[in-house]
Amino acid sequence: MKKIFLSPSNQDANTYAWGDTTEDVQCGRIARALEKALRRCGFLTKLEQYDSMQNRVSHSDAWSADMHVAIHTNATPGHNAGGTQVFYYAPNGYGDRACAAVYQALKDVTPGSNAECCRRWPTLYEVHKPRATSVYVEAEFHDVPEYARWIVEHTDEIAEAICRGICEYYREPYVPREEGSQAADGSRLYRVQVGAFREKANADRLAAELNGKGYATYIV
Numbered sequence: 001m002k003k004i005f006l007s008p009s010n011q012d013a014n015t016y017a018w019g020d021t022t023e024d025v026q027c028g029r030i031a032r033a034l035e036k037a038l039r040r041c042g043f044l045t046k047l048e049q050y051d052s053m054q055n056r057v058s059h060s061d062a063w064s065a066d067m068h069v070a071i072h073t074n075a076t077p078g079h080n081a082g083g084t085q086v087f088y089y090a091p092n093g094y095g096d097r098a099c100a101a102v103y104q105a106l107k108d109v110t111p112g113s114n115a116e117c118c119r120r121w122p123t124l125y126e127v128h129k130p131r132a133t134s135v136y137v138e139a140e141f142h143d144v145p146e147y148a149r150w151i152v153e154h155t156d157e158i159a160e161a162i163c164r165g166i167c168e169y170y171r172e173p174y175v176p177r178e179e180g181s182q183a184a185d186g187s188r189l190y191r192v193q194v195g196a197f198r199e200k201a202n203a204d205r206l207a208a209e210l211n212g213k214g215y216a217t218y219i220v
Contacts, residue, residue: 001042001043001044002043002044002066002067002170002172003043003044003045003046003063003064003065003066003067004038004043004044004045004046004065004066004067004069004166005045005046005047005048005056005059005060005063005065005067005068005069005130005132006031006034006035006045006046006047006048006069006071007031007047007048007049007053007056007057007060007068007069007070007071007126008024008027008028008030008031008047008049008070008071008072009023009024009027009049009070009071009072009073010024010049010050010051011023011024011072012024012025014073014075014142016142016143016148016151016152017079017142017143017144017145017147017148018145018146018148018149018152019148019149019152021152023072023073023142024049024050026073026142026151026152026155027049027071027072027073028049029155030071030139030155030158030159030162031047031049031071031159032047033155033156033158033159033160034069034071034159034162034163035047036159037159037160037162037163037177038163038166040175040177041163041167041172041173041174041175042172042175043166043172046059046060046063046065053125053126053129054125056126057125057126057129057130060130060131060132061130061131061132065130065131065132066132066133067098067132067133067134067135067166068126068130068132068133068134068135069135069136069137069162069166070124070126070127070134070135070136070137071137071139071162072136072137072138072139073138073139073140073141073142073151074115074138074139074140074141074142074143075141075142075143076115076141076143079143079144080144081112081114081115081141081144082110082111082112082113082114082115082140082141082144082147083107083110083112083113083114083115083116083117083140083141084103084106084107084110084112084115084116084117084137084138084139084140085115085116085117085118085119085137085138086099086100086102086103086106086117086118086135086136086137086138087099087118087119087120087121087124087127087136087138088118088119088120088121088127088134088135088136089120089122089127089128089134090120090122091120094133095127095133095134095135096120097169098133098135098165098166098169099118099135099136100118101165101166101168101169102135102137102161102162102165102166102169103117103118103165104165104168105161105162105164105165105168106137106139106158106161106162106165108161109154109157109158109161110139110140111140111146111147111150112140112141112144112147115141121136124136135166137162139151139158139162156177160177
């Protein structure tokens with residue numbers, strides 16, 4: 001399983017133009033939703049937020065992460081920009097391709113457009129320091145009221161888009177969310193999926209492990 005380290009912004013002084021909230025709160029929400037999506041799609045995850053960038057990168061390296069994902073929302077002095085930005089370390093490398101995949105998935109759901117880009121920014125600490133492939137996401141501009149509101153109201157949509165991009169990069173199947181289904185008596189059922197694999201042997205192995213712990217499992 002690929003290991004994805006999630007590093008949402010801890011910038012509590014960056015206020016939103018709508019919603020009486022801050023960058024750290026909203027990026028934490030996105031990261032937690034992304035963690036659920038990635039685990040549903042068969043990835044291992046580790047999420048850290050309220051620590052220094054240096055420590056987070058150190059922990060990412062110590063965990064031997066395959067990808068380090070920094071999650072931010074953006075702002076500009078003119079308060080007049082919108083769109084998605086994703087940054088990588090160098091062209092024609094793993095980070096370039098990973099960022100392109102995430103950018104393509106995320107820009108399709110982002111309402112703003114004038115600042116959309118996927119480009120090199122090697123001086124960002126969480127771009128050039130992690131040993132893992134780095135993907136640095138700026139998901140819309142929080143200093144514009146309409147875009148700040150969109151971020152607040154579309155946490156899951158942002159997270160699912162980033163997850164789809166990561167799945168695309170690793171050529172793993174994206175597993176959509178299940179919103180719930182009905183049992184025979186009309187009550188609501190919720191199913192939890194714990195993995196998605198290209199090789200059935202890997203699915204059989206996890207199913208056997210869960211069966212051994214007393215969980216009922218099925219493979220589809």
